[in-house]
Amino acid sequence: MLARLTLTAFAVTLLNAGDSLPRPTGAVAPACRPLAFEGSRFTICTARSGDHRIRLADLDAGGRPLRQFSTLKVYLGTDARRVAFAMNAGMYDLGGRPIGLHVEAGVEQAALSRRDGSGNFHLKPNGVFYGDAGGWHVAATDAFAAHRPRRIDFATQSGPMLVIEGRLHPAFAPDGTSKHIRNGVGIDEEGNAIFAISEERVSFGRFARLFRDELGCRDALYLDGSISRLWDPAAGREDRGAPLGPMVVVLDAGG
Template sequence: MKGFRCLAVLALALLAAGCGPPKSRDGIDAACSRITFEEGRFTVCRADPGKHELLLADKGADGKPMREFAALRGRLGPRAARVAFAMNAGMFNEQGNPIGYYVEDGAQQVALNRRKGPGNFHLEPNGVFWGDAAGWHVATTDAFAANTPAHVRFGTQSGPMLMIGGKLHPQLSENGTSLQIRNGVGVAKDGSAWFAISDEPVSFGRFARLFRDRLGCPDALYFDGAVSRLWDPVAAREDEGQPIGPIVVALQKR
């Protein structure tokens, strides 16, 4: 009887493992996982510099903002088969154009925005997420302006910063009453980039602490709220919702 119980436990364990999230699909390894942090539910995606390349995309072949993941697939063409995940990445106007600094494929399309104004984008310090020959980075707008790299491969400006040198943005409360679906990005000390989206409405403070206390990112940047969406092909997840603006894409290297 004892041996039967052991076999039954083993069978249940194997069944549970088989029913878990897929580890790969069509040759693409899973980069995203669902986690719980401070009783909140999140999906986090890790881009590994040795395994992934990151790019930004905004406009389709017609020169107009794509606004949807479906249009992104057409824009990527054969590269769409290598998508590990994609996520909206930066704030935009009513037409879907970036309202802050934006660089795509090494070409600057929008200059750094240092104007004052209302809304989350202008909740200073805001910041920039970019990639260059040295890797992937997040920094405040002022820090980026003071030491702009000679060649930026991709870059998007958004705001506010969530974490700055391991500390919460000074104007974010620990756990405020404004609750939204939120997404953002942080860069860990090992050079990997962590992208996170909440799977339920959360406060700015809890979302910021996720990057510091769970993902190990001393610097993190808020992308958006309410319109936040994720495309995770391995998990067969493609969020629907309001039209989005710029999109960051992680492609698995060949």
């Protein structure tokens, strides 16, 4: 009995120690985790400025929309080994092209949109997720336009905003009847970019409260719904479905 207890204790100690073991050379550390909030299941993926680099991807080398994670992997080439995670980014037209601002590797490929219209993109205020020399940011479109940086590394426009300077979007009911799989991005107090995707259908109100009340984001932007997808290599997850538009890719900075 003593020998069995000693062996069991050793096994538990070894299992617990596994969390502190160094990861293999070249391996990308997991960046996503499950989270339950208000009775709904979500996956939360965190991009940290010291550990990750963010880029956008829309067109392949021949100028054709990528549309799927499988073609994104081919497009990334050797950088595919450095992917911490990827998600669909801003909203797009039937051809897969962005309908709002899209800046990729410092080059503006689609202009900022301030027009009115129907659909989630035009549920004002909409907003922009972008990166510049000062870090990563989410801002309502009008605020972004008024203080647009001269140099932007990447930018994707989508809508509606979920959280605006700590306040929920004024059009959201606490838990409305429109429920979909949704994904979005917010910036926390440390400047990290926090991405979330729901694992079940949720309302705008609940999704916005997730960012504000649980994830500590004063500003957060809706990326899309229904087609929302995640590629999380560390978890062996690669969601498949309808063709995507622009994608946001988070790369391990140490690779």
